[in-house]
Amino acid sequence: MKxxxxxxxxxxxxxxxxxxxxxxxxxxxxxxxxxxxxGKSVSHTVTEVFTRFGRNAFLVLALIIPVLAGxxxxxxxxxxxxxxxxxxxxxxxxxxxxxxxxxxCVLICTPLxxxxxxxxxxxxxxxxxxxxxxxxxxxxxxxxLYQFLFLFLIGGVIPVNNPTLIxxxxxxxxxxxxLTGNIKYALDTISxxxxxxxxxxxxxxxxxxxxxxxxxxxxxxxxxxxLLRFAAATVVFALTFVPAVQTFLGQDRLLLLNAVELAxxxxxxxxxxxxxxxxxxxxxxxxxxxxxxxxxxIVAGIVYAxxxxxxxxxxxxxVSLPVCTYLLIAVICFFNRWIxxxxxxxDMRTVGQSRTVANSAGINVDKTRIIATCxxxxxxxxxxxxxLQNLGTFQTYGAHSMVGQxxxxxxxVGGASVQKANNKQAILGVVLFHxxxxxxxxxxxxxxxxALIGEYFRVFICYGVIALSLAMHxxxxxxxxxxxxxxxxxxxxxx
Amino acid sequence: MKSKLKSxxxxxxxxxxxxxxFFLIVLIMAGVYNIGIPALLGDVLRRWGMYGVLVLAMxxxxxxxxxxxxxxxLGIVCGLFSSLIAIELNIAALPCFASTPVLGQWCSMLFxxxxxALIAWFVGVAYGLLLNRVKGxxxxxxxxxxxxxIAFMNxxxxxxxxxxxxxxxxxxxxxxxxxxxxxxxxxELLNKTGGFYLIGSEESGGLxxxxxxxxxxxxxxxxxxxxxxxxxxxxxxxxGANPNFARASGINVDKMRILGTAVSTSLGAVGIITxxxxxGFLQMYNxxxxxxxxxxxxxxxGGASISKARISHVIIGTFLFQGLLVxxxxxxxxxxxxxxxxxxxxxxxxxxIIIYALTKAKGGxxxxxx
Numbered sequence: 135m136k137x138x139x140x141x142x143x144x145x146x147x148x149x150x151x152x153x154x155x156x157x158x159x160x161x162x163x164x165x166x167x168x169x170x171x172x173g174k175s176v177s178h179t180v181t182e183v184f185t186r187f188g189r190n191a192f193l194v195l196a197l198i199i200p201v202l203a204g205x206x207x208x209x210x211x212x213x214x215x216x217x218x219x220x221x222x223x224x225x226x227x228x229x230x231x232x233x234x235x236x237x238x239c240v241l242i243c244t245p246l247x248x249x250x251x252x253x254x255x256x257x258x259x260x261x262x263x264x265x266x267x268x269x270x271x272x273x274x275x276x277x278x279l280y281q282f283l284f285l286f287l288i289g290g291v292i293p294v295n296n297p298t299l300i301x302x303x304x305x306x307x308x309x310x311x312x313l314t315g316n317i318k319y320a321l322d323t324i325s326x327x328x329x330x331x332x333x334x335x336x337x338x339x340x341x342x343x344x345x346x347x348x349x350x351x352x353x354x355x356x357x358x359x360x361l362l363r364f365a366a367a368t369v370v371f372a373l374t375f376v377p378a379v380q381t382f383l384g385q386d387r388l389l390l391l392n393a394v395e396l397a398x399x400x401x402x403x404x405x406x407x408x409x410x411x412x413x414x415x416x417x418x419x420x421x422x423x424x425x426x427x428x429x430x431x432i433v434a435g436i437v438y439a440x441x442x443x444x445x446x447x448x449x450x451x452x453v454s455l456p457v458c459t460y461l462l463i464a465v466i467c468f469f470n471r472w473i474x475x476x477x478x479x480x481d482m483r484t485v486g487q488s489r490t491v492a493n494s495a496g497i498n499v500d501k502t503r504i505i506a507t508c509x510x511x512x513x514x515x516x517x518x519x520x521x522l523q524n525l526g527t528f529q530t531y532g533a534h535s536m537v538g539q540x541x542x543x544x545x546x547v548g549g550a551s552v553q554k555a556n557n558k559q560a561i562l563g564v565v566l567f568h569x570x571x572x573x574x575x576x577x578x579x580x581x582x583x584x585a586l587i588g589e590y591f592r593v594f595i596c597y598g599v600i601a602l603s604l605a606m607h608x609x610x611x612x613x614x615x616x617x618x619x620x621x622x623x624x625x626x627x628x629x
Numbered sequence: 630m631k632s633k634l635k636s637x638x639x640x641x642x643x644x645x646x647x648x649x650x651f652f653l654i655v656l657i658m659a660g661v662y663n664i665g666i667p668a669l670l671g672d673v674l675r676r677w678g679m680y681g682v683l684v685l686a687m688x689x690x691x692x693x694x695x696x697x698x699x700x701x702x703l704g705i706v707c708g709l710f711s712s713l714i715a716i717e718l719n720i721a722a723l724p725c726f727a728s729t730p731v732l733g734q735w736c737s738m739l740f741x742x743x744x745x746a747l748i749a750w751f752v753g754v755a756y757g758l759l760l761n762r763v764k765g766x767x768x769x770x771x772x773x774x775x776x777x778x779i780a781f782m783n784x785x786x787x788x789x790x791x792x793x794x795x796x797x798x799x800x801x802x803x804x805x806x807x808x809x810x811x812x813x814x815x816x817e818l819l820n821k822t823g824g825f826y827l828i829g830s831e832e833s834g835g836l837x838x839x840x841x842x843x844x845x846x847x848x849x850x851x852x853x854x855x856x857x858x859x860x861x862x863x864x865x866x867x868x869g870a871n872p873n874f875a876r877a878s879g880i881n882v883d884k885m886r887i888l889g890t891a892v893s894t895s896l897g898a899v900g901i902i903t904x905x906x907x908x909g910f911l912q913m914y915n916x917x918x919x920x921x922x923x924x925x926x927x928x929x930x931g932g933a934s935i936s937k938a939r940i941s942h943v944i945i946g947t948f949l950f951q952g953l954l955v956x957x958x959x960x961x962x963x964x965x966x967x968x969x970x971x972x973x974x975x976x977x978x979x980x981x982i983i984i985y986a987l988t989k990a991k992g993g994x995x996x997x998x999x
Binding site for chain 1: 759762763764765766769770772773774776777779780781784788803804919922970973974976980981984987988990
């Protein structure tokens with residue numbers, strides 16, 4: 135009897151969590167259906183999705199901070215993308231290439247994005263409560279200014295003498311700018327070896343700086359832990375000189391198979407570490423601390439075993455990840471989490487929950503909102519850099535126009551809402567949204583004999599999911615208000 | 630004197646002052662560059678009537694409290710659909726109109742308008758029900774409802790089995806054409822009705838007065854004016870201006886909002902048909918995507934806010950906005966040769982004015998309901 139109850143309850147819970155994640159569930163179903171009817175091999179789809187993930191994830195992750203700060207979905211990230219594109223144009227016209235070119239882009243677009251973000255934040259502060267509609271309109275407005283700059287001012291007012299970039303006649307920038315040979319794959323082709331080298335140097339500098347500052351301020355040195363960390367890093371660095379390791383790390387792309395293997399190895403090592411920490415460090419008996427490590431090891435084992443299944447193996451060897459780009463995506467995920475633990479992040483949360491409470495707690499609401507917008511704009515501009523260096527062709531007048539829509543739709547597909555968003559939802563959303571994006575035209579041409587239907591369908595999905603979730607959010611807010619009102623009406627009656 | 634100036638300035642408002650000044654400047658520049666002013670003015674009048682009804686659709690929406698109706702695309706697609714039906718049935722060339730082709734054209738257009746308005750009414754009621762659930766964020770929701778309906782109808786335009794040669798691609802191609810000629814149905818019907826050259830002639834680029842079009846536009850304005858002055862219209866305005874007060878005086882606020890939305894959507898359907906006949910083509914697919922924004926911008930330029938609009942705002946705003954675009958285009962082409970500035974200008978002006986209106990709105994939402 136009790137068991138039956140439990141079963142019913144857990145079934146109930148499962149149903150409820152399915153209902154709460156109905157958008158995600160719907161898209162999973164759509165994606166599976168799409169993949170099944172696309173008529174292409176799964177590995178083709180997976181390859182495409184991984185490419186698109188590397189391209190777009192950063193932009194979607196740029197949306198999270200404004201949501202936390204109560205600004206809603208920042209349609210204004212288009213402005214950040216525009217900053218990046220202005221930077222790319224100048225860098226290309228000056229003739230910088232490769233990593234130098236990319237770094238130049240970052241150097242130019244970051245201050246621009248901060249300036250734009252500050253202006254957008256100011257505007258949002260003037261239109262509190264309707265940031266989203268302002269952002270939408272602002273995106274179009276900024277697009278107009280951008281086109282004015284690129285079609286008339288460049289060449290017309292600002293002299294640029296570069297026949298590969300400027301329209302014949304000397305006024306206005308060409309429709310497409312080919313990035314091949316200058317910054318295409320500039321980030322994607324940074325090898326693992328150079329990443330490790332750079333990280334090692336950074337660590338060395340930080341260690342030295344810490345030592346010096348502690349010496350100067352005459353604080354305790356903690357020499358042992360510092361040196362231990364540095365020594366560990368040196369060992370890792372030394373390992374890179376082993377020829378086999380060196381050739382492996384010399385690559386810039388990591389085969390998905392290798393990535394999975396490495397992850398499994400990492401998980402197994404972590405499990406051993408946990409076990410050792412529990413038994414030796416905290417001196418607990420084996421029976422108390424075996425559960426997590428063993429579970430972890432089993433999962434790692436199963437995943438590793440799965441790589442030997444032919445179908446999965448074929449997918450895994452078809453996909454190769456650009457390491458540096460994926461690393462940056464991971465870093466931005468950590469950044470989004472880390473910022474919540476800072477004072478600024480806490481302030482943002484408070485502002486997001488209630489501006490009045492935040493104000494009475496002594497938080498400068500307007501400033502916090504501006505900072506959140508600035509961060510989002512800067513991240514968006516970097517995201518657009520990543521996007522364009524991977525794509526390799528820069529559509530001067532179209533590259534930015536759908537940035538906001540696609541990023542926001544991705545985030546919403548992952549189950550986020552206007553008030554709640556996190557990294558997990560962003561990543562899941564990018565995967566689902568872009569899977570659908572890849573398979574929709576293929577399936578439509580398979581099913582209806584017309585790829586056009588699929589194209590329109592995916593645009594419809596993009597707009598539709600935004601409309602749906604905005605409507606559901608507004609609905610919820612009203613229901614909540616009514617509830618509160620009913621409660622406050624009921625309260626005096628009781629007393 | 631100073632206070633008088635100040636009050637005049639406040640009555641006109643900064644954006645209208647800038648736009649009017651701009652309008653005059655480009656007009657003078659057109660004269661300086663020796664561009665045929667009569668033809669330009671004729672074009673201004675044509676565009677005025679062309680966009681007028683679409684902009685008029687904003688009035689009931691703003692007055693009933695849902696704010697500027699960015700979702701006017703709902704009405705637009707209804708109008709497009711009914712026009713397609715009228716072409717498909719080939720009403721203009723029915724045997725009974727063989728002796729009087731003009732009558733056939735009229736029937737074709739009126740059929741499209743009535744059918745479009747009717748479909749749009751039902752769509753508008755459903756849309757109003759949705760907007761009642763999302764009070765306070767009507768603008769955000771309606772923008773995306775507008776965008777998604779266009780994308781959705783794109784799928785339909787591709788798949789609907791139309792047979793008429795005017796609609797289908799001549800060879801190959803799927804679904805309806807991008808632009809569908811109205812030559813065989815009701816193209817330029819209103820424009821030509823009573824239209825005449827005030828100055829010059831067609832060859833010399835004279836000033837053409839599209840009498841029928843303007844009369845129709847003003848007639849629609851008058852109808853909406855009378856509607857807004859009627860008991861229902863007043864109740865609707867009250868519901869939009871102060872929902873709590875309206876509720877206290879026994880007005881069903883939600884019903885009034887639905888009514889306003891339905892009227893607005895129906896006007897959208899009639900508006901796009903007016904637009905299409907003046908243009909001579911139906912523009913399918915993504916062409917109407919941004920039309921909602923332009924309509925909102927026009928009425929805001931006319932002096933409306935996101936919670937208050939009058940018929941005069943429609944008339945002034947459409948004239949200024951469209952007139953400016955029409956005149957600026959050839960002037961810009963003379964100044965900066967070989968480029969199309971008008972689209973960019975439209976983008977900057979229309980979105981700039983909407984942003985300006987948003988910053989002026991207190992509390993940020995159209996409805997004051999707490």
